[in-house]
Amino acid sequence: MKHKMFRLTSAAIFLVAAFAFFFSASADIVLTLPNEFIETYKNRATIDTDFVIYFAHNKPKKPSPSKPSNDGDIHIAGVPEKLQMPTVAELMNAASQPKALKHANEMKGTGTPVRIQGVWRFWPEHGGDDQFFPGMDLDIQNTNPDHVFEIHPTTEIGGIETRTSFAPIPGFRPKDASDAFQRYENVRARITPGGDSTSIRMGSVGYNYVKFRIMLREDPTHELEDGITVFADVKEVDGETIARKRRMVFVAGTEPEKAVRNLKKDQCMLVLGMPRINLSLVSWRAGQAANDPDVLSWNLPYEMVIVGYYGDNRCEP
Numbered sequence: 001m002k003h004k005m006f007r008l009t010s011a012a013i014f015l016v017a018a019f020a021f022f023f024s025a026s027a028d029i030v031l032t033l034p035n036e037f038i039e040t041y042k043n044r045a046t047i048d049t050d051f052v053i054y055f056a057h058n059k060p061k062k063p064s065p066s067k068p069s070n071d072g073d074i075h076i077a078g079v080p081e082k083l084q085m086p087t088v089a090e091l092m093n094a095a096s097q098p099k100a101l102k103h104a105n106e107m108k109g110t111g112t113p114v115r116i117q118g119v120w121r122f123w124p125e126h127g128g129d130d131q132f133f134p135g136m137d138l139d140i141q142n143t144n145p146d147h148v149f150e151i152h153p154t155t156e157i158g159g160i161e162t163r164t165s166f167a168p169i170p171g172f173r174p175k176d177a178s179d180a181f182q183r184y185e186n187v188r189a190r191i192t193p194g195g196d197s198t199s200i201r202m203g204s205v206g207y208n209y210v211k212f213r214i215m216l217r218e219d220p221t222h223e224l225e226d227g228i229t230v231f232a233d234v235k236e237v238d239g240e241t242i243a244r245k246r247r248m249v250f251v252a253g254t255e256p257e258k259a260v261r262n263l264k265k266d267q268c269m270l271v272l273g274m275p276r277i278n279l280s281l282v283s284w285r286a287g288q289a290a291n292d293p294d295v296l297s298w299n300l301p302y303e304m305v306i307v308g309y310y311g312d313n314r315c316e317p
Helices: 010-022 035-041 098-107 177-185 255-260 279-288 293-297
Strands: 029-034 046-056 074-080 087-091 114-126 147-157 189-193 197-202 210-216 222-224 227-235 241-251 268-277 302-309
Touching: 029 035, 029 114, 035 197, 035 279, 046 098, 046 147, 074 098, 074 147, 087 098, 087 114, 098 114, 098 147, 114 268, 114 302, 177 210, 177 227, 177 241, 189 279, 189 293, 197 279, 210 241, 227 255, 241 255, 255 268, 255 302, 279 293
Parallel strands: 087 147, 241 302
Antiparallel strands: 029 197, 046 074, 046 114, 074 087, 114 147, 189 197, 210 227, 210 268, 222 227, 227 241, 268 302
């Protein structure tokens, strides 16, 4: 099946340039996406695309008592066919996935596309002082180029399944939930809808992996083509509630997804998660702007992808 290439029209490129000029004095990041892409992926957990690998780590930096911040991932830098912009695919718990790790390194620098599937993730962590849009000039010099788009974690690399990598990372120290969610909740943003594309101007924030509890606000019944979502309250590891009614995304065939399907409303689970922009809310806000322009300047809409389950269903320790 031939994959559709998303490219911006001249009007959309003008919009990017206008944003760049107007906000050049700030350190904000501007991401412009085709509306068709937003509508296609807003209720999907993953993306499946051919991917040209430029660089890849030979081996992961494993966590250790002296370096508990090492997360054990490897970076695979390149360009996906479905979104022509600098991208990093990340293989989680890479040491447990030797076949996929080897294949990524065999294919780097060959120019031959590799089929990669995994969680699509837009997040303003490594963008620098830039504007990002499909068809932009590519400058990929290493395994961590300036980027706002990731396929992280992967679920398949070149036909090799990596879903078993969705698990807590041995020896790794995740971010503190209270600190992380305070940051997520307060990222400033401005959405600008256009006829064929939408731009998001946003502040920068990191804090990838965070450990927290969730309490389901509903039975997990929102089926996706490639997973399931559920609204939940966010709790600290000690059980204190720190955020309410946030969308949690679970990828089909992973341990976290299997676990959440056994739960009901008001039940809990201790998880490892990572944030991404919530494209469903971006789409909703763009659609509501004519009636309420203020929705365009609310803080950055985000959701959490659950990438690990600790086998603990208590609401308090």
